Amino acid sequence: MTSTAAPRVIALIPARSGSKRVPGKNIRPLGGHPLLAYTIAAARRSGIFEAVIVSTDDEHTATIARYYGAEVPFLRPVEFAGDLSPDIDWVEYTLTRLRDDGRLPDCFSILRPTSPFRQPETIQRCWAQFCASPGIDSIRAIEKVKQHPAKMWLIHGDRMAPLLLHPRGTPWHSQQYQALPEVYVQNASLEIAWCRVVFESRSIAGQVLAPFITVGYEGIDVNDWMDWLVAEELLRQGKATLPTVDQVPFGEHSSRS
Numbered sequence: 001m002t003s004t005a006a007p008r009v010i011a012l013i014p015a016r017s018g019s020k021r022v023p024g025k026n027i028r029p030l031g032g033h034p035l036l037a038y039t040i041a042a043a044r045r046s047g048i049f050e051a052v053i054v055s056t057d058d059e060h061t062a063t064i065a066r067y068y069g070a071e072v073p074f075l076r077p078v079e080f081a082g083d084l085s086p087d088i089d090w091v092e093y094t095l096t097r098l099r100d101d102g103r104l105p106d107c108f109s110i111l112r113p114t115s116p117f118r119q120p121e122t123i124q125r126c127w128a129q130f131c132a133s134p135g136i137d138s139i140r141a142i143e144k145v146k147q148h149p150a151k152m153w154l155i156h157g158d159r160m161a162p163l164l165l166h167p168r169g170t171p172w173h174s175q176q177y178q179a180l181p182e183v184y185v186q187n188a189s190l191e192i193a194w195c196r197v198v199f200e201s202r203s204i205a206g207q208v209l210a211p212f213i214t215v216g217y218e219g220i221d222v223n224d225w226m227d228w229l230v231a232e233e234l235l236r237q238g239k240a241t242l243p244t245v246d247q248v249p250f251g252e253h254s255s256r257s
Contacts, residue, residue, distance in 0.1 A: 006131065007106035009192070010051045011043040012094060013070065015113055016081040017058035021224040026056075026113045027064055028228075031235050031242050032249050035222065036061070038116040040068045042243040043109075045120035048127050050105060053098075055090050057081035064250050073097070087204050095198055107194050110204065115189035116231065117217040117240045123190060126212045130192045137206025138193035142184040143219045150180050184211065187219035216240075 015036050019025040027034040036054070043052045054065035055076050062072040074097060080089040087110070098104050107130075111118070130139045150172035152163040166172045172180055190212070197206040217240040222231050234240035 007194075008050055009048060009107040009109060009127070010053060010098075010105045011049045011109050011111050012091065013039050013043065013052065013054045013065075013111050013113060014087070014090060015054050015056040015058075015061050015065065016076065016085075017056065017061055018081060018083060020083065022222075022228060025222070027061055029249070030116060030222075030228075030231060033068075033245050033247075034064050034250055035116055036065060036113045037068045037245050037247075037250070038243045039111050039113045039118070040065065040070045041245045042118055042120050042123060043111055044069055045243065046123040046127070047120070048124060049109070051103070053094065055094050067250050068245070068247055073101075088198070088202055091204050092198055092202065095195055104195060107192055108198075109190055109192040111190050112188040112221075114222045115187070115219065116222060116242055117220050117234075118189045118214075119218065119241075119243055122214065122218045126190055126192060129210065129212055133210045135208060136210045137197045137208045138191060138204070139210040139212050140191040140205065141187050141189045141212045141214050141219055143187050143214050145183045145185045148177060148180050148183060150175075150183075184213070187214060188221045189214055189219045 015026040022028065026036045040052060043049055052070045054062065054070045054072050056062050056065065056072065057076045057078055059075065062075065065072050076090050077093065080093055091108070095104060095108065126139060126141070133139065150164045153160045154163055162171065162173050164172055191205070193204060193206060197203055217234060220231065222228055235242070
């Protein structure tokens with residue numbers, strides 16, 4: 001009997017410094033630690049990655065990332081760290097650098113710091129689904145929409161029309177949510193893809209994608225101040241749990257040494 005070795009996979013955590021909606025978001029404290037710390041902890045505790053690499057353009061962020069156990073083998077070039085920079089730029093740059101160093105794996109997973117409630121078990125579940133899905137280019141986290149596109153409108157001058165037209169009968173915009181087709185939206189918690197997809201098609205997703213449906217607060221995305229207040233309230237009420245972080249909070253370690 002022959003056995004097939006599991007693919008090699010690394011975690012890529014993007015943490016650029018130029019957040020406008022919540023300045024310093026990736027290193028802003030939540031529940032005692034910088035936001036970035038929880039994604040690093042979840043990635044390391046998942047036990048599936050041969051490396052956990054943070055991509056940042058900022059040396060202070062790099063210092064924090066290293067403190068919590070991630071690698072920052074090089075800083076991201078500033079031209080790949082702007083508000084409008086697409087993910088493919090920094091992913092391609094990172095994988096190319098790793099390939100040049102003889103460290104290119106089979107797969108990569110993007111884990112964004114803005115999903116702090118993603119657990120190690122979330123990552124393990126997604127990885128198992130990815131490995132059990134032959135023929136795909138990637139897998140991406142999704143969740144059921146709360147604002148259904150059938151209830152959305154396009155404005156044309158002083159008139160408006162539904163975004164989605166129902167072929168006959170009662171218009172979708174006049175129906176109950178439960179009667180509408182199930183529609184899902186991507187969230188930022190995680191995605192996994194084969195490295196070949198980046199080099200063959202200059203895409204982080206490819207053409208054949210599998211769905212990974214997140215549950216509970218796994219997919220919550222902290223991007224603006226309202227999101228941040230919600231995250232703090234979820235923690236205060238004990239409705240959501242952050243991944244366990246072994247280190248004492250960054251900044252306190254020096255006073256205890």
